[in-house]
Amino acid sequence: MDGWVDYVHFSFLGEHILLSSLRLKTVWEFILGVLLTSVICLSERFLSFAISKHWGPHFIGRSRLAKAVWRAMLYGVATTLRLIYMLIAMSYQIGLILAVVVMLSVGQFILEYVDAAPVKSAAYDRIRGPPPDSESEDGSYNMPTQSWQHKTRRTKSKPEAILIHPGDSNLARADAAAQELGIAGDTERVKANRYPVDQDAWECGKGRDVARQLLGNTARRPRSPQDHRVSHIPDGC
Structure with missing residues (x-):
């Protein structure tokens, strides 16, 4: 060459x-x-x-x-x-x-x-919606309805420390009504004061004390006609 x-x-x-x-x-x-x-x-x-x-x-x-x-x-x-x-x-x-x-x-x-380079586009930003940790003014948001997406809604569970009285809870009222009609048993909201048929309602020797606790008479106070009736409750079986 x-x-x-x-x-x-x-x-x-x-x-x-x-x-x-x-x-x-x-x-x-x-x-x-x-x-x-x-x-x-x-x-x-x-x-x-x-x-x-x-x-x-x-x-x-x-x-x-x-x-x-x-x-x-x-x-x-x-x-x-x-x-x-x-x-x-x-x-x-x-x-x-x-x-x-x-x-x-x-x-x-x-x-x-x-x-x-990160893959981003304007169309992706439009369909992505708000980030998961953000909330709208009413506390919830809905994702856009596409064929591959499901509509979601953020909900908050009730904290364990909050107590709702059964009288203010529709679910508790329904449970109580079902229990009274005999079509349901005890639930987390409503429990009945029931005892087995083959068991005594009063424990032997403690009938008077139990009656006082039920009537709210745990402390000694002047006798009343109601106390007079309680005193006639037998302590025996």
Whole structure:
């Protein structure tokens, strides 16, 4: 090969750059060689990125054979481009070697920068709705109705420390009515004062004390007609 040397050099010795018509003799030909090298390096980086991301045309569909053929073709083209810029670097011309290194690095930087960018769009912002930890003025919000979304509503459970009197609770009233009609038993809200049929209503020897507790007469006070009636309750079984 005319002008080719097997050592690194800076001069234009007339070596060919891939094509027979492109010989490195002048600065203009050197610029053309750098541009050709840049296109080859950037194309190789893009194809390598497409292979790593499993990109493919829509007409392939879900066919495993079509996907394998497509990826094999991309790999073959990318490997050819790698061999081509390797041949350019084998010219031992310092300018072309630096062009290969710089353009590969630039292509990699662009792909890494694009890949690291967060995926956002205006349409996504519109359908995303309020964040989960935010509430509207009425304390709830509804997600937009799409075919793949379900309408949700935030609700707050009652704290354990809050007591609702059975008289103010419709659920407790319903439980009490069902219990009186004999169609339901004890619930969390309503419990009946019941004892088994085969068990005595009064514990032996404690009938008077139990009656006083039920009537709220735990402390001694002046006798009344009601106390007179309680005193006649037998203490026995």
